Structure formats: structure tokens, C-alpha cells
Amino acid sequence: MEQTPGWVTLGKDALKPVVAFLKDGPGAFISLHCLTGVDRKEAVEVVYHLYSFEHRVMLTIKVILPNADLTIDSITPLWAAADWLEREVYDLLGVRFAGHPDLRRILNPDTWTDHPLRKDFKMAGVVPKPVK
Amino acid sequence: MAVNEKILGAEGIDKVPGGGFVLARTEDLFNWAKGASLWPLTFGLACCAIEMMVTGGPHYDIDRFGSGVFRASPRQCDVMIISGTICIKMKESIQRLYAQMPEPKYVIAMGNCAISGGIFYHDTYSVVKGAEELGIPVDVFVAGCPPRPENLLHGIIKLQEKIRTRKEKTA
Amino acid sequence: MDFEELIINMGPQHPSTHGVLFLQLKLDGEVVVDCQPHIGYLHRSIEKIAENRTLVQFVPFTDRLDYIASMNNNVGFCLAAEKLLGISAPPRAQYLRVIVAELNRVASHLLAIGTFAQDLGAYATPLFYALRDREKVVQIFDQLCGQRLTYDYVRVGGVSGDLPPGVDQLIRDFIAYERRMLAEYHDLLTGNVIFCARSRNIGVLSKEAAVNYGVTGTNLRASGVAWDVRKDEPYLVYDKFDFKVITGQKGDSWDRYDVRMREIEESLKIIEQALGGLPEGDPVAKVNKVFRLTGETYMRTENPRGELGFYLVGDGGPLPYRLKIRAPSFSNLSVLPYLVRGLNISDTVCVLGSLDIVMGEIDR
Numbered sequence: 001m002e003q004t005p006g007w008v009t010l011g012k013d014a015l016k017p018v019v020a021f022l023k024d025g026p027g028a029f030i031s032l033h034c035l036t037g038v039d040r041k042e043a044v045e046v047v048y049h050l051y052s053f054e055h056r057v058m059l060t061i062k063v064i065l066p067n068a069d070l071t072i073d074s075i076t077p078l079w080a081a082a083d084w085l086e087r088e089v090y091d092l093l094g095v096r097f098a099g100h101p102d103l104r105r106i107l108n109p110d111t112w113t114d115h116p117l118r119k120d121f122k123m124a125g126v127v128p129k130p131v132k
Numbered sequence: 133m134a135v136n137e138k139i140l141g142a143e144g145i146d147k148v149p150g151g152g153f154v155l156a157r158t159e160d161l162f163n164w165a166k167g168a169s170l171w172p173l174t175f176g177l178a179c180c181a182i183e184m185m186v187t188g189g190p191h192y193d194i195d196r197f198g199s200g201v202f203r204a205s206p207r208q209c210d211v212m213i214i215s216g217t218i219c220i221k222m223k224e225s226i227q228r229l230y231a232q233m234p235e236p237k238y239v240i241a242m243g244n245c246a247i248s249g250g251i252f253y254h255d256t257y258s259v260v261k262g263a264e265e266l267g268i269p270v271d272v273f274v275a276g277c278p279p280r281p282e283n284l285l286h287g288i289i290k291l292q293e294k295i296r297t298r299k300e301k302t303a
Numbered sequence: 304m305d306f307e308e309l310i311i312n313m314g315p316q317h318p319s320t321h322g323v324l325f326l327q328l329k330l331d332g333e334v335v336v337d338c339q340p341h342i343g344y345l346h347r348s349i350e351k352i353a354e355n356r357t358l359v360q361f362v363p364f365t366d367r368l369d370y371i372a373s374m375n376n377n378v379g380f381c382l383a384a385e386k387l388l389g390i391s392a393p394p395r396a397q398y399l400r401v402i403v404a405e406l407n408r409v410a411s412h413l414l415a416i417g418t419f420a421q422d423l424g425a426y427a428t429p430l431f432y433a434l435r436d437r438e439k440v441v442q443i444f445d446q447l448c449g450q451r452l453t454y455d456y457v458r459v460g461g462v463s464g465d466l467p468p469g470v471d472q473l474i475r476d477f478i479a480y481e482r483r484m485l486a487e488y489h490d491l492l493t494g495n496v497i498f499c500a501r502s503r504n505i506g507v508l509s510k511e512a513a514v515n516y517g518v519t520g521t522n523l524r525a526s527g528v529a530w531d532v533r534k535d536e537p538y539l540v541y542d543k544f545d546f547k548v549i550t551g552q553k554g555d556s557w558d559r560y561d562v563r564m565r566e567i568e569e570s571l572k573i574i575e576q577a578l579g580g581l582p583e584g585d586p587v588a589k590v591n592k593v594f595r596l597t598g599e600t601y602m603r604t605e606n607p608r609g610e611l612g613f614y615l616v617g618d619g620g621p622l623p624y625r626l627k628i629r630a631p632s633f634s635n636l637s638v639l640p641y642l643v644r645g646l647n648i649s650d651t652v653c654v655l656g657s658l659d660i661v662m663g664e665i666d667r
Contacts, residue, residue, distance in 0.1 A: 030514055031514055031517065032517055033517065033603075033610075033612065033629070034601070034612055034614065034627070034629040036614055036627040036629075038616055038624070038625045038627075039625070047614065047627075049601060049612075049614075049629075053514075053528075053530060056535065056536065058601070060601065079515060079517070080512075080515045080516045080517075080637070080638075080641070081515065081516050081517030081634055081637065083637060084633065084634070084637040085517075085633075085634075088633075092350070105343075106342060106343060107258075107342065107343035107346040107666060107667075108221070108258065108343060108346065109220065109221055109343075116257050116258075116348065116351055117350060117351060117625075121257070121351075123257050125257075126255065126256065126257050127253060127254050127255070128254060128255060128355070129254035129255055129355055129356075130254075173316075174316075174318045175316050176322055176323075177322070177323060177345065178322070178323075178345055178347075178367070178370065178662075178663055179366075179367055179370035179452060179453065179663065181322065182370060182371060182414075182452060183451065183452055185430075185434065186434060186437075186438065186441075189430075189431055189434035189435070189438070190431045190434060190435045190438075191434070191435065191438045204317070204318045206316075216345075217345065217347050219343075219344060219345055219346055219347060219666075221343050221344050221346065222315060222323055222344045222345070225315050225316060225323075225344075229316055251363065251364070251367070252347050252348075252352070254352075254355075255348070255351060255352050255355045256347060256348040256351065256352060257348050257351060258346045258347065258348045259347055259348065277453060278451075278452050278453065280451060281451075
């Protein structure tokens, strides 16, 4: 199975028009398969996996957001699937999706202020696994 | 008076031969009744809930021990089987469910997660490390990840023994 | 005339929410105006744990994601790890993986059908039938790896052990037995007037909506999209077997049930072929325990609930830098509010049961 070995990096302003074109254009990437984020310490990568049933190609798109401005356009208007996935990325990594209809935490309690999948996440009560 | 018939699992209750009578102290009689009809709460948390379902299923048949009546409401239950990982978001619900159960009530902590956090003890930010951290007194701990159904049945038998031998405090 | 909207909290402790799901239903009489699922009641921070475990150490955690189909999770994660490392399992291990994955698919679909029927009010009987048959699969796995629910059988680079003597006969017996028993399920449910009336035309999910919400697996196929990763992007040795991709027509709750029933037959066919063609050799994993992980990979496999994806990122060290688990139930549940709007509250339970979710992998 040949899935795309690489990825495409986009600027954050270009993301929404580009994925809209990919969805409705000849590529027919009609499925938003996965949406996630990776904390790269000084920046957060938001990773989109789009899939085209017609051409059987998975396309990986990355947008790099510097820590100073963790905001990106929401793609919920294009895919309903993005709703919960964006809420999850917001909850775990703190990326704000502008234009999201209901950007709340999804997994963790609403009262939390931290984002647990950040590399600098610290919390009382977390017992690290002892290293041999 | 010659007493020669025993009721299984009821040490303090003696049947009078040839007649439909038993001789017992009320305390023993009540404890026997309590232990033989432990109704659990339909309350599955995680993986262990599947094994709890299997224990209630045809192969293991929890009904043999009088515990097959899973009730959906805590008001009708005697025993709460905490079957799975307790997460911080679930904490208050469990405490409330326990508070809603009528006395006398018992708790079985099923699986390592409900005992101490188990496999989710290290590096987790959202797991409560065991049921006792919630202030819920646990009567029987059933270890395993998940415990086998025989193990849970053993836990129920142990709880029945505990109930039968418990001496109520008299005021 | 004025009416007042009533808000009903369903869960997190509720017999028909399949675990610890909390649904906030806004009702106008019996009719659901809005439904708001709240999840995270089983959030065990598995993705954070993954960043502190080597690949080998993490395999047991995949068992606890979708605990009804642990073998399939093992397979998915090990394939992702092998893809990143550029290694592959011996041929016998690949066949064994197919056998255990399909056996677990049968067990998982049986449980889905049993609980779905119970949600519709058929108290105990269908569920007990399902548990009775599932027990046979569990006992096969018990002999195979010594565990009943969390198997940890598939390892990075192979499997943990070969088939013990006699187990292949047990599997063959199970295939014959289950084929006989499926007729019983059809008698009990498929033609049952009440069952059909409760599930037909309830929660109709169109093709477009299914794709838009990222619904995968049996739920997508029930909506009429002939898409199965096993067939269309074959992994392991699925391309060597003859099986059909089952689809439904309408995408209602009954179709989702029906697709599962017919998929069991296909899975039995695959197991039969895999047992017949099982190559000789040693299937046990013979690789290092610690790897240097570089680069990133995305691997998806067909789980009983849909497409399970692992996005694995390495930074040169032995621990994954990030592991994202794309859980099929997560997307499948997100479509629930769309499906239940306008239905009766009793049909909400029917739709939820037909989607077949597992909270363990939704919350991770």
C-alpha cells in the first residue's frame, strides 16, 4: 500500500482555500481522515490527512504555527468531521481554531487551563515511570 | 434436639429435621439473606466491564450466587462493582452513585485500575489511582487486568463470607 | 400553545450508553430537538503514555483502546511500528495475524449485535446468544496467549507464540459452529417484526453525510460506500483471500445490523482460507527491544468499528515523539447529534446501539 511518503507544508492563510480546492477540485479529496497536532517545542504543527476515494491517495498537509500565535482557520465549514477533531487538538495542544462554532474542551474538564500534550506540561500527581 | 441438616453457605442456620423449621439467630438469618441476594449496579467503566458482562452471561452465570440481577438504578442495588479505570471526570459521578445506594452497601474493586490505577499508574494526568482515593470503602479487591470471570465470582463469594460473619454493632 | 423544552441527562452511568458516555438531550415531548454528547469520562491519557514508552512497551496499551477488538488494535499498532522501522513480520506471523484479527472481528460484531438488540428492548436473549458464541473465540485466544480480553499477542516483528497444538482444530470447529449459529440469529432477529419496525428507517445516514463526518467501517459500508481497507489498500496478506465487501442500501440502523451479520460470514471465509494456506516457519518476533525512531508514518487498518489509524512520529530516540491514535468510534460518535435530531428519545438508544461505539478508544 503506497501512501504518500512525504507531506506538504502550507502557510496558515493558504490552508483553507487550498483544502477547499482539494475537496471540490479534480483531486476529490472528499474525506478528512485525520486531524492532529505535534508539539515541536517552539512551534506546533497541525497535521491534516486528506483522502481521495477516487484516486486512492492520502495527502498529508502540515501547517506550522509559532508558539506566539497559535491560531488557525477552522475547516469545520468544509468538513463536519473537523468539529470534534479540532476540539481535541485545542484541548490537548492549545491551538485555537478561528471560526469554529463551539471551541470547548472535549476530553479534559472544562476548568483546566493546561494543555496536556504540550512537551512542557507539568502537573502535580503525575508519577513518571521509573527508569532502570 | 437433634439437628442434622445444614443449609449450604449458612453456618449459623440449622434446619430442624422432619419439619419446615429453621433455628437461627435473626442476625445470622438476615446476614445470610443479604449475602445471598447481592444485586449489583449496571455500571461499566472500562475494559473490566466486558468481563463483568461475561460473568453475567451464560457461560459463567453469576445467577448461581444470587448476584445476577443487575439494576440500572443505584437505589435498588446492594453492591457496586467498580469495573475499570476511574478518570478524574468520572470521579464525582462515582461518588454520587455510591452515595445514592441504600445501606447496607458493598463495593468490589474489580481490576488493577480500580485498585491502584494499574497499568495507568505512571505518566497519566487524568487517572485516579484507585477507588479508595475517592473515599469509597472497598470490601473486596479483585486483582487482574482484567480479572477472569472466575476471579470475580470468587470475589463475590468472599464478599458473601464477609457479610455472613459480620457482627452488627448493637447500640 | 407554549411548550417547554426539557433537558434530560443520559449517562455517564446508563445501561445503554455503552460505557461512560454522557448525552445531554433537549426534548420537546418525546422528540429530540438537540443532542450534545460529552465525552472524556474514560480519558486515560494513552497518547501521553505513548511518549514515555518504547514501541514494545506500548503494545499492551493498544489492547485497552478498543477493548472489544484488542487483537485488531495490536495488529494496527504493530503494522504502524513496522512501517516506521522498515521491517516486516515472517509470513507465518502475517497469516496468524489475519486469523486472530478476523476471529476478533467476529467476536466484536457478535457483541455489537447482541448489545444492539438489547438496546432495542430484547432483554438478555440475543445478548446471551452473542456472549455464548463470543466465549468460544475468547477461549481460543486464551489458549493462544493466556489472556481473555487484553491479549498482547501481536508483537512488533511477529507474534508472541505459534499456534499451540489442537488450536487450529478448535478454530475450524468454531467456523462450522458459528455458521450453524448464524441461522439462529437470523431466526431470532433478522425477520423479527418488532426488531425491523424498531430499526428500519431509523437514523438514516446518507453517503455524503457519512463521508463528511468521517464515518468509517461498517457504518460507512451500511450507507452504501463500498470501501474496505482490507480490500482497497490491502495490508498483511489480505490480497490473497477471496472475500466480498458488504454494503447496505439505505444506511439506517437495520442496514448497519445487516452489514455486521453478513461481515461475520465473510470473516469466517477469510479465517478458513488463512488456516488452509498457513505457511511453515517461525512466527515469533525476533527483533530488538529498543529501536531508534526516525521520521514519521501513518498507518491505518480496518478495525471492526472502522479505520484505526496510528500517526507515529519519531525524533531519533527510542521513544515516540508523538503518537496520534485516529479512533474510528470517535468520528462515528460525532455523527450522533446529526442522526437523532427529530427522532423519539427511544430511537436515540437504537441509533447509538447501531453505531457500535467503544468509549475506550473514543476517550483514549
